[in-house]
Amino acid sequence: MDAELYLADLEAKPEALGALADYLDREDPFEGLPEYDRVVFLGMGSSRYAAGVAAQRLRAAGIDAVAEYASASMGTPPSPRTLAVAISASGGSRETLDAVSRHAGTSFVVAMTNKPGSAITEGAGLVVPMVAGEERGSVACRTFQHTLALLLAFTAQARAGDEISGLVRRAAEATADLLDRRGDWLEETATLLDGPYGVYTIAPAERLSSAEQSALMFREGPRRQADACETGDWAHVDVYLTKTYDYRALLFPGSRYDDQAMDWIRQRGSTVVTVGGDLDGQAGSVRYRHDDDPDVALLTETLVAELVAATYWM
Numbered sequence: 001m002d003a004e005l006y007l008a009d010l011e012a013k014p015e016a017l018g019a020l021a022d023y024l025d026r027e028d029p030f031e032g033l034p035e036y037d038r039v040v041f042l043g044m045g046s047s048r049y050a051a052g053v054a055a056q057r058l059r060a061a062g063i064d065a066v067a068e069y070a071s072a073s074m075g076t077p078p079s080p081r082t083l084a085v086a087i088s089a090s091g092g093s094r095e096t097l098d099a100v101s102r103h104a105g106t107s108f109v110v111a112m113t114n115k116p117g118s119a120i121t122e123g124a125g126l127v128v129p130m131v132a133g134e135e136r137g138s139v140a141c142r143t144f145q146h147t148l149a150l151l152l153a154f155t156a157q158a159r160a161g162d163e164i165s166g167l168v169r170r171a172a173e174a175t176a177d178l179l180d181r182r183g184d185w186l187e188e189t190a191t192l193l194d195g196p197y198g199v200y201t202i203a204p205a206e207r208l209s210s211a212e213q214s215a216l217m218f219r220e221g222p223r224r225q226a227d228a229c230e231t232g233d234w235a236h237v238d239v240y241l242t243k244t245y246d247y248r249a250l251l252f253p254g255s256r257y258d259d260q261a262m263d264w265i266r267q268r269g270s271t272v273v274t275v276g277g278d279l280d281g282q283a284g285s286v287r288y289r290h291d292d293d294p295d296v297a298l299l300t301e302t303l304v305a306e307l308v309a310a311t312y313w314m
Contacts (some may be wrong), residue, residue: 001137001138001139001220001221002136002137003137003221003310003313003314004314005136005137005138006139006221006310007314008136008140008220009135009136009137009139009141009142010179010306010310011128011179012142013131013141013142013145013172013175013179013303014034014172014173014175014179015090016131016132016133016142016146017145017146017168017169017171017172017175018169019131019133020138020146020149020150020168021165021168021169021172023129023166024153024164024165025165028153029128029129029150029153030110030126030128030153030154032126033083033108033110033126034083035081036080036082036108037064037079037081038065038076038079038083039063039064039065039066039082039083039085040065040066040068040075040076040082040083040084040085040103040107041055041066041085041087042066042075042084042085042086042087042096042099043055043067043070043087043088044071044088044095044096046089046140046143046144046147046213046231047087047088047096047140048067048068048070049144049208049213049216049271050144050147050151051067051087051207052209053148053151053157053206053207053208053209053298054067054133054151054152054154055067056205056206057155061155061245065069068099068209069095070086070093070099071095071098071099072099075099075102075277078103078106079103079106079107079108080106080107080108081113083107083108083110084103084107085112085154086099086100086120086124087112087113088111088112088120088139089113089115089130089135089143090113090114091111091112091113091114091115091117091118091119092118092119093120095111096120097119097120100120100123101125104123106121108125108247108301110124110126110127111126111127111128112128112130112147112150112304113127113128113130113242114130114131114132114133114135114143114146127303128145128150130146130150131146132145132146133221137222139217139221141217141302144209144302145159145171148299149164149167149168149171149299150208152164152167152298166275167295167296168299170290170293171290171295171296171300173289173290174288174291174299174300175303176308177288178286178288178300179303179307181288182267182307185284185286186308186311187311189284189286190302190308190311190312191252192248192271192273192283192284193249193271193308194312195245195247195271196246197225197241197246197247198218198224198225198226198227199215199224199225199226199248199250199305199308200227200228200238200241200247200248200249200250201214201215201226201228201229201249201251201252201305202228202229202230202231202234202249202251202252202261203228203230203231203251203252203254203255204230204231204254204255204257205230205232205253206254206294206298207252207254207294207297207298207301208228208230209298210252210297210301210302211228211229211230211250212254213229213302214226214228214305214306215227215305217302217305217306217309218305218308218309218312220309221310221312221313222309222312224309224312230262231251231255231257232255232256233259234257235261235264239261242264242265242268242270243296247268247270248270248271248272249265249271249273250272250275250304250308251271251272251273251274251275252274252275252276252297252301253275253277253278253279254276254297258279259279259280262279262281262282263281265281266280266281271287273286275291275301276288276291276300276301277291286304
């Protein structure tokens, strides 16, 4: 792992997203799927974070779907009517390969990976490339973003392909805007979040992956304490930390319970930086192009934490 190469990977996000949009213009990556009754997403780390968002969207559409820890010893049983979507950027995650082996030969297996020809593609009925390019910093940043984009395409197959590619292009514009204007916000944000007890990240259930991925970036690169929480659940599990800690948090607005969390934040003088929206009591705010579009936000907002993490790491 290398901090400078990680930063270079982040700076290459707009170009990589452009390549993904071009790919989505040319073809439907999920074309040829059989009929199914159930979808089970299998992955670890960033892959599971992204899958959780997709599973929730499918359930909201009335489709039986779940995102599982690939490491679980008790998982969804294989079935000819089950679609097993295995996600591994490297194509070699041990836990995911083990989970796939339980479904091989019975369920229809879709392998999503950034390395075509890797172990996870063996025996798969369909291989979906992430088109993220090599991550030379050895941190799953672009692959996380591309996994989310491809899963949005999967969960919205009824929409025209150009709409999905258009969303990816708007996310590329939003990403480029954050990168181009980082001189205006990055130093202040890094200072505000630089407390003695780490960084906490908060996001609505529909975009929980943003909080999870952001916390991971602080742990994985600069090796700082960080944890993620869903906004509504925050009042039941994390609010207690504001009583005794110098609590610093990155909050992604959009939950109906934003005000509930911010009421406690204001009462206890905690430090919160919002991303993509403004809330009463915030210590700072990072805005960017197209941040009023929840799908663009989902694909873009983790870049704030990624760049702050790169700052700490370097």
